[in-house]
Amino acid sequence: MQFVTAQNISLVLFFIGLYGVLTKRNIIKTIVSVNIMDFGAILFLITVNYTPGSIPPIGDTDLSRMADPLPQALMITAIVIGLSVTAVSLTIFISLFRKHGTADWEHVIRRVPKR
Amino acid sequence: MIPLYVLVLLPIFVATLGYFLPRSVYKHLLIAAQLVHTTLAVLTLAHVRDAGRVVQYLGDWGENIGIGLVADSLSMPLVLLTSAVFLLLFLFNYGKRYMNNTFQFLFIMLQGVTVGLFLAGDIFHVYVLIELSMLTIATLIMYKRDKQALYDGLLYVVINLFGMTFFLLGVGFLYKSLGTLDLTAMAARVAMIENPRSLALPFAAIVSAVCLKAAILPLFSWLPSAHGALSAPSAVSAVLSGLQVKVGLYFLVRLQSVFLPAFDTTIFFFFLGLVTAVVGFSIALVHRDVKLILAFSTVSQVGLILMGLNSGTDDAYWGSVFHIMNHAIFKALLFITAGAITHAAGTRDITRIRNIAPKAPIFALASLFGVLGITGGPFFNGSVSKYLIQAGLAGQPWEPLMYLVNLGTTMVFVKYLQMFLPQRATAGEAHEEPAEIATHHDLPRIPGRVFAMNSVALLMGALCLAGGVFAGPIMELLFGHTLPISGAFYLDKFLIFGGTLVVAVALYYGVVHRLEVLSAVREFRFTFNGVATLFTLFFAVVLTYTFLIG
Numbered sequence: 001m002q003f004v005t006a007q008n009i010s011l012v013l014f015f016i017g018l019y020g021v022l023t024k025r026n027i028i029k030t031i032v033s034v035n036i037m038d039f040g041a042i043l044f045l046i047t048v049n050y051t052p053g054s055i056p057p058i059g060d061t062d063l064s065r066m067a068d069p070l071p072q073a074l075m076i077t078a079i080v081i082g083l084s085v086t087a088v089s090l091t092i093f094i095s096l097f098r099k100h101g102t103a104d105w106e107h108v109i110r111r112v113p114k115r
Numbered sequence: 116m117i118p119l120y121v122l123v124l125l126p127i128f129v130a131t132l133g134y135f136l137p138r139s140v141y142k143h144l145l146i147a148a149q150l151v152h153t154t155l156a157v158l159t160l161a162h163v164r165d166a167g168r169v170v171q172y173l174g175d176w177g178e179n180i181g182i183g184l185v186a187d188s189l190s191m192p193l194v195l196l197t198s199a200v201f202l203l204l205f206l207f208n209y210g211k212r213y214m215n216n217t218f219q220f221l222f223i224m225l226q227g228v229t230v231g232l233f234l235a236g237d238i239f240h241v242y243v244l245i246e247l248s249m250l251t252i253a254t255l256i257m258y259k260r261d262k263q264a265l266y267d268g269l270l271y272v273v274i275n276l277f278g279m280t281f282f283l284l285g286v287g288f289l290y291k292s293l294g295t296l297d298l299t300a301m302a303a304r305v306a307m308i309e310n311p312r313s314l315a316l317p318f319a320a321i322v323s324a325v326c327l328k329a330a331i332l333p334l335f336s337w338l339p340s341a342h343g344a345l346s347a348p349s350a351v352s353a354v355l356s357g358l359q360v361k362v363g364l365y366f367l368v369r370l371q372s373v374f375l376p377a378f379d380t381t382i383f384f385f386f387l388g389l390v391t392a393v394v395g396f397s398i399a400l401v402h403r404d405v406k407l408i409l410a411f412s413t414v415s416q417v418g419l420i421l422m423g424l425n426s427g428t429d430d431a432y433w434g435s436v437f438h439i440m441n442h443a444i445f446k447a448l449l450f451i452t453a454g455a456i457t458h459a460a461g462t463r464d465i466t467r468i469r470n471i472a473p474k475a476p477i478f479a480l481a482s483l484f485g486v487l488g489i490t491g492g493p494f495f496n497g498s499v500s501k502y503l504i505q506a507g508l509a510g511q512p513w514e515p516l517m518y519l520v521n522l523g524t525t526m527v528f529v530k531y532l533q534m535f536l537p538q539r540a541t542a543g544e545a546h547e548e549p550a551e552i553a554t555h556h557d558l559p560r561i562p563g564r565v566f567a568m569n570s571v572a573l574l575m576g577a578l579c580l581a582g583g584v585f586a587g588p589i590m591e592l593l594f595g596h597t598l599p600i601s602g603a604f605y606l607d608k609f610l611i612f613g614g615t616l617v618v619a620v621a622l623y624y625g626v627v628h629r630l631e632v633l634s635a636v637r638e639f640r641f642t643f644n645g646v647a648t649l650f651t652l653f654f655a656v657v658l659t660y661t662f663l664i665g
Contacts, residue, residue: 014284021277021647027269030643034277041283048291070180071290074239078283081246088250089272092257096265105643112266 006047014040027096027103031089038082045071045078116162117155119171119184119234122194125152126227130220141216142209145223149202152226156198160191164595170236170299179300183236189436192593193233193365196440197358200447201226204350207451207571210564213258213348225251225354232362238286238296238321241366242279245328248362249275252355256347264346271341274646278327281654285320292317302373311377311665318374319658323650325370329363331421332391333649335414336641342413343406345463349454352406353447356413361439364417368424378661385425389516392418396523400530400627401636404463405453409446412489412527416442419520423504431507433596438500440593441582445488445497448575452482455568456534468534477569479535484576486532488583490525490616493608496582499598502608518615525619526627 013036020033049068055061057069097103100111129148133141163169163186172181186194205222208214228248235241249272257268290296292313293304308314323334330338341347342355371380395415399408420442423435459475460468472479484495491498501521508514582589587598641649 014280017280018651022644022651025642025644027273027643030273034273034280037277037280038283041280041287044284045287045290048287049294070296071287074296077239077243081243085246085250085272085276088253089269089276092253092265092269092272096269099265108266109640109642112263 006050007044010040010043010047012040013037013043016040025104025106027093027105027108030105031086031093035082035086038078042075042078042082046075116166116169117159119159119169119186120173122152122155122159122198123184123227123231123234125155126223126230130223130227134216134220136216138214138216141219142214145219146202146205148223149198149205149226153195153198153202156191156195159186160195160593163187163191164592179295179297182240183297183299184234185236185299186234188594189365189368190233192436192440193361194230195593196443197226197229197233200357200443201229201354203571203575204353204447204451206567208348208350209567211348218255218258218348221251221255222350222354225255229358229362233365236298238289238298238301242282242286245275245282245362246279248359249279252341252351252359255351256341256355258348258351259346267340267346270643270646271337273643274337274650275327277647278324278650281320281650282324285317285324288317288320289314298369298373302376305374306376308377312662314374314377315658315661315665318370318378318661319654322367322370322657323654325363325366326653327363327650328360329367329421330360330414330417331363332387332394332418333653334646335391335395336646336649338414339407339410342410343404345406349406349451352410352454353450356410356450357443357447360413360417361443364420364424364439367421371425378664380661380664381425381427383657383660385422388418388421388423388425389513389520390418391415391421392520393523394418396520396527398636399527400523400623401634403465403637405457405465405468405531405534406450406463408465408527408531409449409453412524413442413446415520415524415527416446416489419501419504419524422517422520423507426504426507426511428507429596431504433590433594434500434503434507436594437503437586437590438497441488441496441500441579444575444582445485445579448485448572448579449482449489451568451575452478452485452572455572456482460534465530465533470537471534478572481572481576483532483535484579486528488579490528491521491608491612493612494580494583496579496586498608498612499583499586503598522615522619522622525615526623529616529619529623530627 017033017035017037017040020036021030024030024033048071053065054067055065057066057072093103096108100108102108102111126148129144133144136144168185168187171184172178173184174181201222225248228244228251232241232244232248235244253268253272256271257264286296289301292308293301295301295304305314327334338360342352367384371384392415395411395413395418399411399415402408402411416438420435420438423431423438426432455478456468456471456475457463459478460471462468488495488497491501505514505517508517590596590598
């Protein structure tokens with residue numbers, strides 16, 4: 001039984017990211033941690049149904065040896081989505097930083113006017 | 116029968132293609148597209164009602180491989196609702212200053228995405244659409260760009276991205292164990308799984324993310340800042356509270372039915388709904404900001420709907436679906452009238468808005484209709500759906516709890532209605548601070564602005580009343596469910612409503628109004644880490660629970 005498999009690594013990555021989200025107060029670190037979680041989930045999906053020795057599903061390949069194309073097709077979409085959401089959150093962060101001058105969730109909360 | 120993808124793509128295509136047209140042309144083009152959209156939704160609903168469930172796979176792929184769109188008796192009424200509410204809100208916005216091409220584009224995109232979410236039959240498709248709707252909403256709530264908005268937007272984006280990573284991981288586990296992402300095929304395969312416990316992890320991961328969207332008890336802390344965002348135009352708040360929260364509820368119900376052969380979580384979610392309802396109205400009672408009161412009242416109504424959906428009887432189930440539609444209408448109405456009323460009063464503090472009826476008579480009337488709808492006033496739509504939920508619970512030991520939830524809702528709106536009270540003698544300071552909302556007073560008005568706002572508000576008020584008076588035919592038409600109303604129904608309703616109202620007024624002005632400790636709750640805010648921790652805890656609880664009952 002091998003322990004260092006892509007699947008186990010993906011789960012470890014997911015929980016490292018989760019640790020970062022739960023404990024870090026810095027907004028940049030939060031965004032990076034969420035991204036690590038996202039990549040963990042993506043890596044996990046790519047390894048699903050993978051059998052050693054299979055070949056990439058590109059062009060006219062031998063169907064019996066081809067890897068399952070579905071997770072790979074889906075994960076391209078997921079990577080693009082992850083990228084764009086990260087870009088948007090970083091953009092909002094930059095404006096936030098310019099306005100409040102801090103990258104700390106708790107400092108930002110204190111500077112946002114109470115209602 | 117038109118292809119279902121037209122319903123999703125029509126708004127998106129028209130909005131994209133016309134983006135560079137002049138503003139006024141673009142606006143009318145979009146209104147025309149929305150009218151066509153609503154007509155198509157009605158036709159599809161009629162077809163589904165006659166011919167039953169329709170499933171279409173995109174791109175000529177076979178079953179279980181292509182992306183499936185599903186139109187059935189649950190999804191089609193919600194699609195029609197989405198189409199109608201977006202049309203009304205777009206018309207309400209007709210003459211607003213912020214209606215530039217970008218705003219219109221995003222708003223109509225959100226319509227297409229929401230329709231797509233209701234029709235989606237494939238769980239990865241749901242993931243993509245939720246992320247897309249999240250980006251659109253984040254831009255919309257920051258639309259007027261003030262200081263608070265950036266924080267609201269960032270919190271919304273990051274917490275949702277965080278939740279969606281759990282969703283994606285859950286999708287991976289599901290694909291690993293079931294070999295399909297299609298919800299229908301999944302339901303068939305779940306029944307064949309020998310050890311249901313192996314599905315506990317994907318179920319918990321996906322359901323936690325969906326509950327985050329639906330703002331169920333520990334996960335609602337992002338909702339008030341997003342829905343009550345100062346900078347969000349009131350039409351956006353209306354869409355968020357009226358429809359986006361329902362997307363979460365809809366998928367929760369869908370997922371529960373898919374996983375029913377493995378675990379029966381109805382009791383768990385029934386009580387979660389109950390707690391959500393109670394906590395929601397308690398917090399709404401504490402707040403003073405008009406938009407926040409409405410936002411927390413949404414949390415409480417979500418709880419009520421969740422209770423009905425999980426009470427296990429047909430009446431309560433369809434009552435809740437009807438309540439989803441009713442809530443979308445009266446909450447949208449309340450948000451848009453609240454926007455106009457706070458604008459007229461120059462403040463959002465409920466304790467300082469007084470004597471609103473002469474200042475904005477039409478909005479005051481419409482918002483009174485909305486309040487009667489949400490509190491279940493006789494002849495209004497809320498009364499019928501709440502009655503059905505209650506009838507579904509009849510005979511169960513927790514039936515009396517429904518009265519508690521009703522009482523809470525009524526209390527919140529007794530508080531809300533204080534804006535109709537006459538001016539207090541000591542309220543001399545009421546106009547010292549004409550808040551930042553009323554800044555554009557002197558700029559030239561776009562013609563048709565006031566007319567559009569008034570007529571949409573009145574129309575929605577009329578819909579609240581019609582939904583109650585014609586509840587029988589409407590339910591028959593939309594869901595094919597016959598309404599079990601006895602002759603004594605309306606008399607009963609009058610007495611219960613009157614009693615609840617009296618108790619609510621007494622309790623609010625006698626007790627709640629005077630509590631000083633409440634301001635501590637009002638000031639309290641979760642930090643991001645707090646929200647994320649609550650999410651993880653919720654995930655752990657759902658996981659443990661499903662593992663134990665599996």
